[in-house]
Amino acid sequence: MVQYEIKVIGRVQGVGFRYYTKKQADLLGLNGWVKNLPDGSVLVTVQGNETDVDTFTDYLRIGPARSQVTSLQKVKIQAGNLSREFSIRY
Template identity: 55%
Template sequence: MLQYEIKISGRVQGVGFRYFTQKQATIFDLTGWVRNTPSGGVVVMVQGEKAVLDTFVDYLRIGPPLSRVTTVSVVEMKITENFSDFHVKY
């Protein structure tokens, strides 16, 4: 199991991006969370198997219909806690 911190920028706030992310994570049976950042982006902390995580990232590069993703940064992190579900942080 791996953990990724994913930072997404572009038009990703106010377009349903966090809920899109939560839906995709649920479909892929991933755990973690997603939240907006003060700078106008979105950050995702997610755990799962490498192949599944990489496919999940591909979906985030596309995003929901109203979004316009400009950059996606993925960093593999050391797992410090095990998440039990995937949720939106406020």
């Protein structure tokens, strides 16, 4: 089990990015959360097995149709106790 903090930069707010992120995480059985940041980026904390998290990260690079991801920063962090679901934080 690994845990990452991922910051997604680009046109990622107002385009359904958080809902897209939750859908992909749910399909892969990952735990964590996603939220918009004041600087216009999106922050994701995700936990699961390494292969699924890598696949998830690939989906984040693509994003939903109206988004445009210009960069993605992925940092491995110490695994903590996350809820058994993936949520959208407001």
